[in-house]
Amino acid sequence: MPAVVVLGAQWGDEGKGKATDQLGAATDFVVKFNGGNNAGHTVVVGNEKYALHLLPTGILTPGVTPIIGNGVVVDLEVLFSEIENLTARGVDCSRLRISANAHVIPSYNRTMDRVAERFLGKRQIGTTGRGIGPTYADKMNRVGIRIQDLFDASILRQKVEGALVQKNALLVKIYNRREVDIDIVTAELLSYADRVRPMVVDCGLELNNALDEGRTVVFEAGQATMLDVDHGTYPFVTSSSCTAGGACTGSGVGPTRLDRIVGVAKAYITRVGEGPFPTELFDADGERIRAVGAEYGTTTGRPRRCGWYDAVVARYASRVNGLTDLVITKLDVLTGFERIPVCVAYDVEGVRYDEMPYDQSAFHHARPIYEYLDGWTEDITGAREFTDLPDNAQKYLAYLESISGCRISSIGVGPDREQTVVRVPLL
C-alpha cells in the first residue's frame, strides 16, 4: 500500500538517487514526477557507478517498473542515449514507461535556455542549459509539445509552428540568431515516435491501479525544496515543483494516497549555480568538504558551493513538504573536523530570524548564527547500526534532529548501497 515520496530538502544533490535505490526490491514502481535531465542522480552498486539523468532510479532494480511522469520534461535524444548506455551495461530498460502527458524538450528550447542566460548577464541563474526553463514556460504558455503529440504528424507540425511563431521572432530580432526551421524540428521529433510509442502509458491510471492492488510506489523528485519554483529561492530556482505537492500534480496521484514524505539532506549543504546561500564557505573548510565529498556536479561537472548544515532550511523543508522522515547523507564527509558549526538561525542586519524570511532581500543578507558541536575522528564508513557511530557523531545527529523539525530515519556513511544506518525503515 505505501506511497512514498523521496525529495531533496536542500538545494539538490543530497543523495536522492541513493535513497530511492535503497528502497529497491521492496518497490513495485518508481515514478519521476518533475524536472528533466538537469538532474543527476548517482547510484553506486558494488563496483558499478551509474549517473542517471532522466531515467528513474528504479531502472536499476530488476522487477521494478520505472515511470517518467507527466510532470517531467523529456529530452528524447538524452532519453534514448541513456537507455542505450544502460542497456550496453546490462541493465534491462524494457520496463520503462512514460506518461502520454509528459512534455518534450525540443532542441530549440536548449538554444533558448542558453541565449536567455547570456542575455541575463550578471543576473543569470546558472542553469544547466538543458532547456528546462523554456520547456516549462511553453507548457504554462500552452504552446508545449507532449509525448502524445508525436503520434500525429500533422498536429505535431501545427504545434511546432505555434511554438516557433514567437520564438523565431525572438531569436532573430532580439537574440540575433538564425531562425529555426519548422520542418526540421518536426522531423527530428517524429523520428523518435516509433521508439517511444510502446512505452507510453496513462501514468495516473497505472499508479492508482497499482496502489489499489496494494503495490508500493516511490515518487522520486529531481532538484529540491530550495530550487522549487514556488517555495525555493526564486528566481534562483528551477522551473518545476520539486516539493511534495509536485509528486501529485506530476504523476496523477491524489494527496490523500501519499503515506510517507521523505526529505533527503546532507550532513552539510551544497548548491550549484547562482543564488543566495547563507552558510556558504569560502575557506579551507569549504575546500575540504568539496574534495572529500567529491562535490562536483553530476550533470555539468561544475564545482558545488559547500557550506555547513542549515537548520533553518531544514525546518522550512520539513514544513513545506510535511516531511515524515529525514535521511541524512554524507555524514562520513564530516569525519575529522574538530568542531562542526550548525546554523540554527539567521541574523539579518541585527534582527534574528528563527524561520526562513519570506522576503528575498532579507534572505540575501542573512548571516548564519552557529552552534558548535564537537567532531569525531573515527572512520564511520563501516557503521551499520546507530550505536556503531562514535558518541560525537550520535550527538551531532541528535542535535540535527532536535532542530530540523523531523525525525532522522536513515543516515548515509558512504556512497554504496550498503553504507547506510537505518533507524526507522522507510518501507
Ligand code: GDP
Ligand atoms: P541526487 O541528485 O540527490 O541523487 O545526488 P547526487 O547523486 O547528485 O549527489 C550525491 C553524491 O553523493 C553521489 O555521488 C552519491 O554517490 C554520493 N553519496 C550519497 N550518499 C552518500 C554518503 O552517505 N556518503 C558519501 N560519501 N557519498 C554519498
Ligand code: IMO
Ligand atoms: P538533482 O536532481 C542541483 C540548479 C541549476 C541552477 C538552477 C536552474 O541532481 O538534485 P535549470 O537547468 O533547472 O533551469 O537550472 O537549478 N539545478 C540543480 N542543482 N541539483 C540538481 O538536480 C539541479 N537541477 C537544477 O544549477 O542553479
Ligand code: MG
Ligand atoms: Mg544530483
